Amino acid sequence: MIRVGVLGATGAVGQRFVQLLAQHPWFELAALTASDRSAGKRYGEVVNWRLDVPFPKEVADIPIRTTETKSLSDVDLVFSALPADVAGPVENACADAGIAVCSNASSHRMDPLVPLVIPEVNPDHLALIDAQRDAGRDGFIVTNPNCSTIVMCLSLAPLRKFTWTDIRVATMQAISGAGFQGVPAMGIYDNVIPYIGSEEEKMETESLKIMGSLDGKTVRPAPFRVSASCHRVPVLDGHTMAIWIDIREPVEEVRKAFTDFSPPVSGLPTLPEKSVVLLDDQDRPQPRLDRNRGNGMTVSVGRVRKGIRYVTMGHNTIRGAAGASVLNAELIHKKKYL
Amino acid sequence: MIRVGVLGATGAVGQRFVQLLAQHPWFELAALTASDRSAGKRYGEVVNWRLDVPFPKEVADIPIRTTETKSLSDVDLVFSALPADVAGPVENACADAGIAVCSNASSHRMDPLVPLVIPEVNPDHLALIDAQRDAGRDGFIVTNPNCSTIVMCLSLAPLRKFTWTDIRVATMQAISGAGFQGVPAMGIYDNVIPYIGSEEEKMETESLKIMGSLDGKTVRPAPFRVSASCHRVPVLDGHTMAIWIDIREPVEEVRKAFTDFSPPVSGLPTLPEKSVVLLDDQDRPQPRLDRNRGNGMTVSVGRVRKGIRYVTMGHNTIRGAAGASVLNAELIHKKKYL
């Protein structure tokens, strides 16, 4: 068993990490960190558990540690659920101290030596870990993309056999993407908020790195453009998005590509039976009905029409955050980077 | 005062008609029709008023008539809030009987001789009324577009000075668009439904007719393409949409076009001070906060970005339905077609 920790274990994404790791076959949840004032208390005392799955009792007595390298000397890998404004230096310090860091924070995603990985899309990018080691680090950082970007890129993976240059994507994003306190009810109830800070930029840049090609120790961005329009809607979990992509092949071939998709990885505990599923009903995918497919790790696609237009949807805090990071860690372990 | 009636006065759109006509300066609400079993009762007895504005007491005692031509001999103009599956023949019969029909139903929108009009966009298309008369009719039919189409086309009107060929639009539509009973709460709560029957087709075809040019007694469709993706979101009123349009001019010129827009009509009671308003805040328009601008008749625009991308929003049952039809009737009256 690999000993792992979660940095920022009491927040929305932190709780998802704890849920996914409580009974993990490969990883032993050894360390949970939170703010200094919680340090020393038990996780069960400190956390205000707000997921709609029951609190995993086996983690209740884990003592909270401070979010510092010296608190983490007995773990091999940490998952970072830290907010972007503090994640950067903490993650660097961990990596310098020889710890493997799987981060959901945006701080290092676009660093040239840091892989930005979705296992089903660009597992080969993990080779950048060697570049980090060559640069003198004992540990390393691996990041997963922004939640919307993950869902979009998973839906694009089956389409790689086609040629395209322009993607337009309109998102309808869930409230949980902003954390528990992020969206006041008075703001979003009976409403749409047509703006999410930095989200469009993330979708437009991260996707090119993910789908880019590895050239030695460098990722060359993919040669297409993404134009995003991001909106918050009154949905708890599950980001839905309408995508236009200028593929010239007929709808049936595109549908077949979704159906035939087989990702280049296998044998990972968190990998769902199907990473991308094409739904036939004309009114699917729907976040409430489809977000829990594959334990929240399956991205659903539907309504493939000429254009090419389609709709895709995935669980933003599982597939788009904690689950993405855990899957990365599983791939790292399987590829023997630990 | 012009004597007017409302066909289908008890439904969602019918109630909006009654609200807008109860104290209209030009129109006297003389006739309200509903199903045969309600005929003879008073409107106040029959209607289950569900708007969040108070019931207009002055209409409570109007007796319900059947929806037949012979019941309507004393009115000059009728507003049709009938469902599409019954509107067609009833509206034809009224027009044949010499009555002016302003219809919100889709049945006759694409008929070559029937104008599909938004006063601020294509008031000249009313000339088709003469074509209908030339064809031997005593009365005539004028239609307003589908709710989403109206909001989109109003946002396009200020951009006519530019050249474009492709529009992509992703809608986030309100529940009220489907009528009171149309959307079960179990279907839409905490959810997005990425399909609205025939909505995409309507946006793609009606918009070309509206923005087309009048050539004698024929409308030549506008030479651009619309590709729509329509979605229902948990919002009561107000259709929000993200639009991409391939205009090459810089953002500032596009913004200026929105700001400078002055519609080619004036002096109509239901015409708002501004038909299109550009909002500066980066998180606007929002349906709950902006749908009632201009008494529900103003379409709001925001987030004009390079692409050109922008967001637009309008009240679907006022600007997009009953108010649109009343505004058409006002224009018809002003242009002396009655």
Place this chain on the structure above:
Amino acid sequence: MIRVGVLGATGAVGQRFVQLLAQHPWFELAALTASDRSAGKRYGEVVNWRLDVPFPKEVADIPIRTTETKSLSDVDLVFSALPADVAGPVENACADAGIAVCSNASSHRMDPLVPLVIPEVNPDHLALIDAQRDAGRDGFIVTNPNCSTIVMCLSLAPLRKFTWTDIRVATMQAISGAGFQGVPAMGIYDNVIPYIGSEEEKMETESLKIMGSLDGKTVRPAPFRVSASCHRVPVLDGHTMAIWIDIREPVEEVRKAFTDFSPPVSGLPTLPEKSVVLLDDQDRPQPRLDRNRGNGMTVSVGRVRKGIRYVTMGHNTIRGAAGASVLNAELIHKKKYL
């Protein structure tokens, strides 16, 4: 394995039955009935699956039968998810034909010879089955109470050691209680509807039968009064209720009664670890966070204050409907009534 069927298997409660029975250790799902026009098709073709748990593939190929006794000759027990207006005679016919009927419908709940049972509250009432048999029936009918009544009565069970005469209960009930189509989104969104047809009467009468005492072959109603005020709120699943009960003992004793509660049944597959759980946090129970406790079978209690006042909440379509009926069937089987 007992061969069982579900009458009305495609509706909201019917789907819950199928979910709970798909992999049941004692019951084999042998028959599914629906309307005549679906008969002969496969369940997977006919059902519009709307639960947020995945469709159980093992039931997809079960052929739909008509809802008639002659279609059910090979099953030992049927669960009735029929609407109240058709359930009465169908259930009678089944019972006459020798089938055991576990019904969620209200039709026979107050029949003197039909037990109205919650296993943790009045398992002894099953003795009425013998009374039905004495009356000449080959099969029998056992009913479970209305959803709100079940939640309330489970919360009352631990309080039986105290004396009381008056209960006042204000409910905040979920949308799913009315079925998929029952509540239009335009009716309940941003709203409370302070009326649910017959609900108050059901709570006021059914609870007295359930908590009544068995006297030979007759149930003597419990000697207290219930005064209910029932309201629909915008929640998908989970009925919350505020209860006043005139118990004179101090709060701590009442809390202890909840904590110490041990139901008089055990060893039933659907019985949760705790049928009633007392939550300590002052803002619990909450439907979204607590409805899935015990796989939806646990009723949560909180905020016990002087008065005595408390709040209770349970999952209305699992604990309050399909799960209640399945638990009854398990008890019937264990008590060897089959």
Place this chain on the structure above:
Amino acid sequence: MIRVGVLGATGAVGQRFVQLLAQHPWFELAALTASDRSAGKRYGEVVNWRLDVPFPKEVADIPIRTTETKSLSDVDLVFSALPADVAGPVENACADAGIAVCSNASSHRMDPLVPLVIPEVNPDHLALIDAQRDAGRDGFIVTNPNCSTIVMCLSLAPLRKFTWTDIRVATMQAISGAGFQGVPAMGIYDNVIPYIGSEEEKMETESLKIMGSLDGKTVRPAPFRVSASCHRVPVLDGHTMAIWIDIREPVEEVRKAFTDFSPPVSGLPTLPEKSVVLLDDQDRPQPRLDRNRGNGMTVSVGRVRKGIRYVTMGHNTIRGAAGASVLNAELIHKKKYL
């Protein structure tokens, strides 16, 4: 015209005050205060207007002042929309400086010399103003009750002719009661929160003072008991409550009392045509449909049943907060206390 100010003019209740005062026939909006960092800027720059009524342009240029007595030397009366934790001393300082204070804050509500007034219920309590002056103050403080308490007490006012000793009330309260930021969407969406801090205590104590009798310069609390259970539901505006009251008269007499109610005040601009209205439909009042009756100042009552039980509902930020305070100020002015 009386020159008035609003303390805390940018928050949720502050904005409601500004809305109600922008075109008031008796009061001139002369001063708006906010935090020190906003002082000197124009209101239009500083406020993030979030009401669904348009921003009143006439107030856009009013400069923001600090919330200090010395900033308020030119006003006769201030409305306090300050949070409870700062309102206490600020309001005292204003009153000491000779300013009349109409406060929505809870700080001074239970002070023996401060009247807690609903004009339609206890206008005579304003006599306590003289007691404050006798105690040496130049100005004075008048408070309005908590939002839930106001709605409940208005519904009780018509019932004063009857005798009762016990009231039980279960509330279903709107999100706006907690201010714009008060309730995270992740907390309340698809949920009920059965706890609102201090709300039950406020309903139980304030109501006795309001309905108490004035005995010289002292209010003797009313001799009944209130037992409240307060719950937050996903509704934007409008507090709904189910009330039990032990009146022995038959339902018809109670209904008649509601219908016949005539408040002991008149001629106040904000006073609605009916302060309490009895609705006949069995599914009313509903917050979304009824909260705007009487411009948000009418409290609706329905479902009067034996028990006596009934349901009441009122707009919490208008009738229950800013409108209540403005109505108090109008009464103060009319009674010549200024």
